[in-house]
Amino acid sequence: MSSIKIECVLPEKCRCGESPVWEEASNSLVFVDIPAKKVCRWDSLSKAVQRVILDAPVSSVALRKSGGYVATIGTKFCALNWEDQSVVVLATVDKDKKNNRFNDGKVDPAGRYFAGTMAEETAPAVLERRQGSLYSLFPDHRVKKYFDQVDISNGLDWSLDHKIFYYIDSLSYSVDAFDYNLQTGQISNRRSVYKLEKDEQIPDGMCIDAEGKLWVACYNGGRVIRLDPETGKRLQTVKLPVDKTTSCCFGGKDYSEMYVTCARDGLDAEALLRQPEAGGIFKITGLGVKGLAPHPYAG
Ligand SMILES: O=C(O)[C@H](O)[C@@H](O)[C@H](O)[C@H](O)CO
Numbered sequence: 001m002s003s004i005k006i007e008c009v010l011p012e013k014c015r016c017g018e019s020p021v022w023e024e025a026s027n028s029l030v031f032v033d034i035p036a037k038k039v040c041r042w043d044s045l046s047k048a049v050q051r052v053i054l055d056a057p058v059s060s061v062a063l064r065k066s067g068g069y070v071a072t073i074g075t076k077f078c079a080l081n082w083e084d085q086s087v088v089v090l091a092t093v094d095k096d097k098k099n100n101r102f103n104d105g106k107v108d109p110a111g112r113y114f115a116g117t118m119a120e121e122t123a124p125a126v127l128e129r130r131q132g133s134l135y136s137l138f139p140d141h142r143v144k145k146y147f148d149q150v151d152i153s154n155g156l157d158w159s160l161d162h163k164i165f166y167y168i169d170s171l172s173y174s175v176d177a178f179d180y181n182l183q184t185g186q187i188s189n190r191r192s193v194y195k196l197e198k199d200e201q202i203p204d205g206m207c208i209d210a211e212g213k214l215w216v217a218c219y220n221g222g223r224v225i226r227l228d229p230e231t232g233k234r235l236q237t238v239k240l241p242v243d244k245t246t247s248c249c250f251g252g253k254d255y256s257e258m259y260v261t262c263a264r265d266g267l268d269a270e271a272l273l274r275q276p277e278a279g280g281i282f283k284i285t286g287l288g289v290k291g292l293a294p295h296p297y298a299g
């Protein structure tokens, strides 16, 4: 029997922490705070944090094979040089939608950077609907658009055999699957693999574990849930001491720990008193299952 332990390892007070990514080379967790326009790197050994402030909302970050990171900033796919904090724009999307920004993003097993867009929110989950689209940035910096009509483009990951792409449009309250062609980056045959229950609230970020099961952070649900995408059943619920859990990834030694990000925005003074660690980075140990190393962008 594993005994689960949950601790806030970094009280960062993120307005909207997102996109946790484990960087093995530096024993660090990299993540963003979207409205604070901030990318952070927390060294799990020294506990030191480095922060880079950008000039637009930064919604996701990913490793880059050639060094440094890639990030989605505003409506741009960008390269981020950590040493000199410089940003190079690789591609821009949604040029006709001035109120849009990117949201969650992740790199596929072939090194393509997938990310979707959404209209800017006036309050959490309050926004003009169907303004978003899903894109990927190929290693040659070409952009592919998959579909539009997205409300809040969110969690994404790929099956262990790379034949399925899992995707969340938050306001559909569903975790969806597509057939995936790793050679071409094409998706097809959309279907739902799990519909959230009422108390699970809004599905947000997601990651897959080494057994092929999905972990979904539930915004306003204060939990991560483990799903079997083959049976459509929920296998496990892990509650956290904060309501606005936004995303999760595996990291640490052999990817045996889970890191969870969360938000402070949208919590009133009373809620903040009850959850002073809101916006912090949480580490969950004792889950008894490991995750996978993140894929670096190949371009
Ligand atoms: O973290 C994200 O993915 C969004 O940018 C957030 O704003 C929340 O998800 C949203 O408010 C709830 O659906």
Ligand SMILES: [Zn+2]
Pocket (backbone or CB within 6 Å): 018, 103, 104, 154, 155, 204, 205, 246, 247
């Ligand atoms: Zn999200």
